[in-house]
Amino acid sequence: MRNKPIANVNADLLKERKNCSFDIEELTNLIDGGKNQTARRREIENMLLKNMPFDIIPEECLSAKEKYENAVRKSVALNKIGVELVSQVTKAKELSDLTLTLRRVSDAYFREVTPFLLHLGMFIPTILGQCSDEQVAHWLPLAMQLKIIGTYAQTELGHGTFIRGLETTATYDERTEEFVLNSPTLSSSKWWAGGLGKTANHCIVVAQLYTKGECYGTHPFIVQIRDMDTHMPLKGLKVGEIGPRLGFQTADNGFLVFDNFRIPRDSLMMKHAKVLKDGTYVKIARHSKLTYGTMIFVRVLLVSEMAFNLSKAVTIAVRYSAVRRQSELKPNEPEPQVLDYLTQQHKLFISISTVYAFQFTSNWLMKTYHTVQANMKHGNTDALPELHALSSCLKAICTSDCSAAIEQCRFACGGHGYMISSNLPSLYAFTTATRTYEGDYTVLLLQTARFLVKTWEQVELGNAVTPMVAYLARHQNREAWDESPEGIIRAFEAIAAGVYQTESVRSVSFGQSDAIKDVMKQLSDLYLLYWSLERTGDLLTTLKSTLGSYDGRVYERLMEEALKSPLNQEPVNESFHNEPEPQVMDFVSQQHKLFIGIASYYSYSMTALWLWDILTKVTSELGVGKTDRLPESHGRAVFMSVFNSEMEKSVSSLSAPLQAVLRQLVELYLYYWTLEKRGDLLLVLQSTLGSYDGRVYERLMEEALKNPPNKEPVNESFHKYLKPFIQGKL
Ligand SMILES: CCCCC/C=C\C/C=C\C/C=C\CC/C=C/C(=O)SCCNC(=O)CCNC(=O)[C@H](O)C(C)(C)COP(=O)(O)OP(=O)(O)OC[C@H]1O[C@@H](n2cnc3c(N)ncnc32)[C@H](O)[C@@H]1OP(=O)(O)O
């Protein structure tokens, strides 16, 4: 059943909806994956809407502590319903639809995120992907029913990207059949794990495994960190909240430090490697990077997350643009809806098409992920490198594009888009973090480039490559393809665009009406055209250069091109008879280049005169050999102040017009360098990362320890909500 129409809807919005060229319900079904899925989603949504507590005071008006407690209260209520619904599900597909719906609906209750996000998004997937069958049988029911609450602690103060550089150690002690966890340095402190600060009582810890005196690299361990009854941190651990951040304010991201903390041997997640009782290390995995599996899974999830978050932002911006009227186009006529401005449509429409590009690609990527997983169950890991490259590339691009597009949606809403209540700032804060976490943007693109270069080598050797990169072989002809970085980037854009094109066409090819097909085709074309224009440079298939041609016929080509010029098609241009062409001096860009040069000349001359006077004094005081080069900013300050004061002294006797010109030059010089060097001008950095002494990790930890949530070892929401919930008494 469709949702009921709401009374008192803005007349402009009603008008826009009436103008829609297709059946909205049909598109809704397409997005949900079918009519039944839409009906089921609405059933769950309605049930949650009836049973979930909403905020009385807006989340953003609460203190940090209150925000966290409120988030726990709501999470517990939501998860109570979630656990109940999950227990009724029998089929894997239903379970994945249900978790997706719960994830989506939960956003109606949290402007920020739930402290259970890592439990659902990484702790459970890691149990499934890294535990042996017996371990799954033990841990999974506890985690699914939220009898335990977990997180994923891989990143440390000193290392996030370079996982092999992690410093936390897990040393096997065969006498007691335990691993001993240690944080040997400050930089080895675990940092960032969501839910770790106050909520989780279990944690997946990634540590360097040592046994019989040898290091076997990083491995995941499942570790209890807090007492199940009192919630107090266990002995041998220091755990707390890392402090305020741009977004994720209710995710209670935490730190964790180990001091000879002992855990049983079977805390090692043993799907891909085991340590026997006597300390013998046994490798099971066929591929050395299988322990990185959860990251691939989350990167795949994030493509759909970006589609969802951008869809919210652009819905907000489009609706508001229909309601908002601004500016007087014609006297005495009503102000137009801002949606009618072409420039506004330019901001919004590409976001709409991007949402569909992400969603179709995400559906396809998730299917690909499951196919590769199924193959790996039978021992075939051949497709893993490509899945890694593809998920890295798509995660990097979609998270980056999504936060940029949300920023555009905020711009599209003018000043009101800056209000927290518009939800656009929170959406931006959430998505901009995704560009960094689960693999930094640049780093992941480099992983993809690495895969492409290797593939290219195979193509050059004439070896077969997978269908996804087969186009590399098709472009062997040097005229059409080059192996430059631009060429590689272009190839990946071609993949993403190709997937979107084929998937969107495939998805709309059955059942759907012509109206929907038309709209989807338009969106698809818009996405392709937009990126073709954005990346015009990358799309040029030859160098298109007279100077860089393969045959080196530089002068011949220059002349050939010159003769093609339309200006050469007539011997005398009509401007000879009519108006003269402008002097290049009249172009503002030319003036920009020249005027600052003139101002600099005066600045240097004045400063040189002044400097000459003091030069002898300085060199005799310091000794020429000892004087360091002046830092750039100091030099610039000298130029500015001398120019300013010396100019004042010298201009007083000059005529008024000349004085005015020279003063303008002083101002130009000062403003130009103020804008050029505005970064250097921020003297008070107020930053843990940018302190003069470089004590980054010490300062991060000092700040974290000052954090109010760390003043009490157990937050009262544990006794009020978490404990009764975990113990089934709520
Ligand atoms: C349903 C409800 C749930 C709701 C869900 C909602 C939202 C999303 C879900 C959850 C997210 C919520 C919050 C998340 C919060 C954030 C969590 C985190 O950030 S966890 C930490 C994540 N950390 C990273 O991602 C670190 C990034 N670094 C890496 O991945 C690797 O270190 C890196 C950069 C790939 C390098 O690894 P390294 O071991 O040094 O490898 P090499 O560069 O030497 O490469 C060696 C070869 O291995 C290949 N490789 C690398 N990684 C993989 C992999 N994962 N799989 C397969 N192969 C891999 C690499 O390409 C090299 O291959 P060749 O030698 O070239 O053949």
Ligand SMILES: Cc1cc2nc3c(=O)[nH]c(=O)nc-3n(C[C@H](O)[C@H](O)[C@H](O)COP(=O)(O)OP(=O)(O)OC[C@H]3O[C@@H](n4cnc5c(N)ncnc54)[C@H](O)[C@@H]3O)c2cc1C
């Ligand atoms: C909101 C949020 C939540 C998080 N949650 C978790 C969590 O639950 N669990 C967890 O374990 N971690 C978590 N993280 C940590 C996250 O995974 C890391 O911050 C991320 O992987 C980036 O690593 P880094 O911080 O070490 O950055 P760095 O690697 O130090 O990056 C700094 C700069 O160096 C560049 N750089 C680094 N290496 C290279 C290279 N090889 N080539 C070129 N450039 C390079 C990067 O591009 C970047 O510009 C979270 C982070 C955030 C922001």
